[in-house]
Amino acid sequence: MRIIRSIRVLQVWRRKYATQRIGFVPTMGALHEGHLSLIRRARKHCSTVVVSIFVNPLQFSPSEDLSRYPRPVKSDQQLCREAGVDVLFCPSSEEFYPKDFQTTVKVNRLSQSWEGTFRPTHFEGVTTVVTKLLCLVRPNRSYFGQKDYQQLLVIKHMVKDLNIDTKIVRCSTIRESDGLALSSRNRYLSENQRRQAISLSVALRQGVQSIKHGQTNVQMIQNSMQKILEKFSGVRIEYLAVCDANTLSTLPRVKGEVVLVGAIQIGKVRLIDNMLAKGP
Amino acid sequence: MRIIRSIRVLQVWRRKYATQRIGFVPTMGALHEGHLSLIRRARKHCSTVVVSIFVNPLQFSPSEDLSRYPRPVKSDQQLCREAGVDVLFCPSSEEFYPKDFQTTVKVNRLSQSWEGTFRPTHFEGVTTVVTKLLCLVRPNRSYFGQKDYQQLLVIKHMVKDLNIDTKIVRCSTIRESDGLALSSRNRYLSENQRRQAISLSVALRQGVQSIKHGQTNVQMIQNSMQKILEKFSGVRIEYLAVCDANTLSTLPRVKGEVVLVGAIQIGKVRLIDNMLAKGP
Numbered sequence: 001m002r003i004i005r006s007i008r009v010l011q012v013w014r015r016k017y018a019t020q021r022i023g024f025v026p027t028m029g030a031l032h033e034g035h036l037s038l039i040r041r042a043r044k045h046c047s048t049v050v051v052s053i054f055v056n057p058l059q060f061s062p063s064e065d066l067s068r069y070p071r072p073v074k075s076d077q078q079l080c081r082e083a084g085v086d087v088l089f090c091p092s093s094e095e096f097y098p099k100d101f102q103t104t105v106k107v108n109r110l111s112q113s114w115e116g117t118f119r120p121t122h123f124e125g126v127t128t129v130v131t132k133l134l135c136l137v138r139p140n141r142s143y144f145g146q147k148d149y150q151q152l153l154v155i156k157h158m159v160k161d162l163n164i165d166t167k168i169v170r171c172s173t174i175r176e177s178d179g180l181a182l183s184s185r186n187r188y189l190s191e192n193q194r195r196q197a198i199s200l201s202v203a204l205r206q207g208v209q210s211i212k213h214g215q216t217n218v219q220m221i222q223n224s225m226q227k228i229l230e231k232f233s234g235v236r237i238e239y240l241a242v243c244d245a246n247t248l249s250t251l252p253r254v255k256g257e258v259v260l261v262g263a264i265q266i267g268k269v270r271l272i273d274n275m276l277a278k279g280p
Numbered sequence: 281m282r283i284i285r286s287i288r289v290l291q292v293w294r295r296k297y298a299t300q301r302i303g304f305v306p307t308m309g310a311l312h313e314g315h316l317s318l319i320r321r322a323r324k325h326c327s328t329v330v331v332s333i334f335v336n337p338l339q340f341s342p343s344e345d346l347s348r349y350p351r352p353v354k355s356d357q358q359l360c361r362e363a364g365v366d367v368l369f370c371p372s373s374e375e376f377y378p379k380d381f382q383t384t385v386k387v388n389r390l391s392q393s394w395e396g397t398f399r400p401t402h403f404e405g406v407t408t409v410v411t412k413l414l415c416l417v418r419p420n421r422s423y424f425g426q427k428d429y430q431q432l433l434v435i436k437h438m439v440k441d442l443n444i445d446t447k448i449v450r451c452s453t454i455r456e457s458d459g460l461a462l463s464s465r466n467r468y469l470s471e472n473q474r475r476q477a478i479s480l481s482v483a484l485r486q487g488v489q490s491i492k493h494g495q496t497n498v499q500m501i502q503n504s505m506q507k508i509l510e511k512f513s514g515v516r517i518e519y520l521a522v523c524d525a526n527t528l529s530t531l532p533r534v535k536g537e538v539v540l541v542g543a544i545q546i547g548k549v550r551l552i553d554n555m556l557a558k559g560p
Binding site for chain 1: 287291294295298299380381382383384385386387388389390407411412415416418437438441442443444445
C-alpha cells in the first residue's frame with residue numbers, strides 16, 4: 001500500500017492510472033467495520049482502490065468536535081493495508097486549504113433540511129471537500145455509507161449537477177449486534193450512554209415495522225417512534241421524521257420509498273441514524 | 281468535426297480519449313478573432329481540441345442581455361470547422377440545468393470586487409458553468425482570454441482550490457486596429473457608439489504609458505485615465521482602477537505587476553477592458 005500525503009504526488013500518480021478502474025472511499029479516519037465494508041466493496045469491483053483519510057475542518061462548526069475527533073493514524077493504516085487498499089491519501093489541512101483558499105461548493109436545497117437545520121454550514125464543508133477529492137482521485141466509483149443518508153443524497157445530487165463522472169455507490173449501514181449504527185463518534189459514549197444509544201435504532205426499526213404492517217399516517221408513526229425514545233433517559237431528540245427517500249421532504253402519508261431519519265443527543269454526543277421503508 | 285449536444289454522449293466520448301492531450305476553449309459563441317486565437321493556440325499544443333458553445337443563463341442577471349445575446353449558430357460551426365476543432369460541444373440549457381439543479385460553485389473573495397460589484401451573481405454563474413464543463417471535458421489545458429481578466433483570475437483560483445487537474449492558459453486580448461478589444465457585445469454598438477468605444481482602450485493605454493514613464497501614484501494615473509474618458513461623449517464609467525495583478529486589490533502606489541481595469545457603459549452596451557503593466 002502506498003501512502004500519499006501530497007496533492008501534487010497524487011495528481012502525478014493519477015495521470016499514470018488513466019485507464020484503471022478506480023474505486024474511492026473518502027473517510028475521516030477512525031475506521032470501523034462500516035468503512036471496511038465500503039473498502040471491501042470497492043476492492044471487489046475495481047482494479048485500484050484509493051482511500052482518503054482527512055478530518056475536514058470545513059464541515060465542523062466552531063462549537064463542534066474537530067479537535068477531539070479521533071485520529072488513530074497507525075491502526076487506520078494497518079486496517080487499510082489488511083483490506084487491500086492500493087493508495088491511502090492523507091493530505092494535510094495546510095496543503096488542502098491554503099491561506100488564500102476561498103471556493104465553496106453548495107447544494108442549495110437538499111442541504112437545508114434535517115442535518116442542515118442543526119449544522120447550517122456542515123454540508124457546504126462536505127460538498128466542498130468531496131468535490132476536491134473527486135477532482136483529485138477521479139474515481140469510476142465512489143463509496144458512501146447509507147448511515148449518513150442526507151450526505152449521500154447531497155453528494156449524489158452534486159455529482160449529477162456538476163457532471164462529475166463517478167458512480168456514487170450506496171452501502172448499507174453496519175450495526176452492532178444490538179442495532180446501534182457504527183459511527184466513529186460512538187467511542188465518545190460512556191458505558192451508560194452506550195446503553196441509551198440503541199434507542200434511536202429501536203425507534204426507527206419500530207417505525208419501519210409499523211409501515212410494513214400497513215400504517216401510512218406519518219404523524220402516527222412519528223409519535224410512536226418519539227414515545228419509544230422518551231422511554232430512554234438522557235436522550236434528547238433533535239429530529240425524527242418520515243420523509244421522501246429522494247427529496248427528504250416531509251410527507252402527510254407514507255407513499256413509495258420513504259426514509260425514517262433521526263438525530264439525538266446523549267450528553268455531548270450527537271448520533272444520527274436512518275432506515276428505508278416502502279409504503280404502498 | 282464532431283458536434284455533440286448531449287452530456288451523456290460527451291462523457292462516453294471522453295472516456296475513450298483517456299490518454300489524449302485535450303485542449304479546451306469554453307465560449308458563449310458569437311465567435312470572433314479573440315476566440316479563434318484561443319482555438320489556434322489549443323490546436324498548436326494539444327492532440328484533441330474541444331470547443332464548447334453555451335450561452336450560460338446562470339451568469340446573466342434578469343436585467344441583462346441573455347435573450348438578445350447573439351447566437352450565430354451556423355457561422356460559429358463553420359469557424360470551428362475551419363480552425364480544426366475536433367469536438368464542438370453545444371449542450372441545451374434544459375439538459376445542462378435540469379429543473380432540480382441546485383449546486384453552486386463560488387469563489388468568495390476574488391469574485392466580489394470590480395465586475396462583482398456591478399454584476400453580483402455573475403461570477404457564481406461563471407464558476408458553476410466552468411466547473412461543470414471542466415468535469416465533463418477534463419482537459420489538460422483550458423484557454424481563456426485576458427480580455428475578461430477578473431474572470432481568468434477567478435477561474436484560475438477555483439481550479440487551484442478545487443484541485444481540478446487542468447492548466448489555465450491566458451491568451452492575449454485581440455484588438456481592432458484602433459485598439460478596441462474584441463467582444464461579442466461589440467456588435468450591439470451603433471456606428472456612433474463604436475467611435476466612442478475606443479475611449480476605454482485609449483485611457484488604459486495612456487495609464488500603461490505613464491507607468492512606463494515612472495509614474496507610481498495610482499490616484500494620479502486613475503485621474504488622468506478618467507479625464508481621457510470624459511472627453512468622449514455618452515461614455516459612463518463604471519470603474520477604472522489600477523490594482524494588484526494577482527489579488528485585484530487596490531494599491532496606493534504601483535508596485536510589481538499591476539493590472540489597469542475598466543468598465544464603461546455606452547448607451548445600453550457595457551464594455552470592459554484591461555491592460556497589464558509593471559511597476560518598479
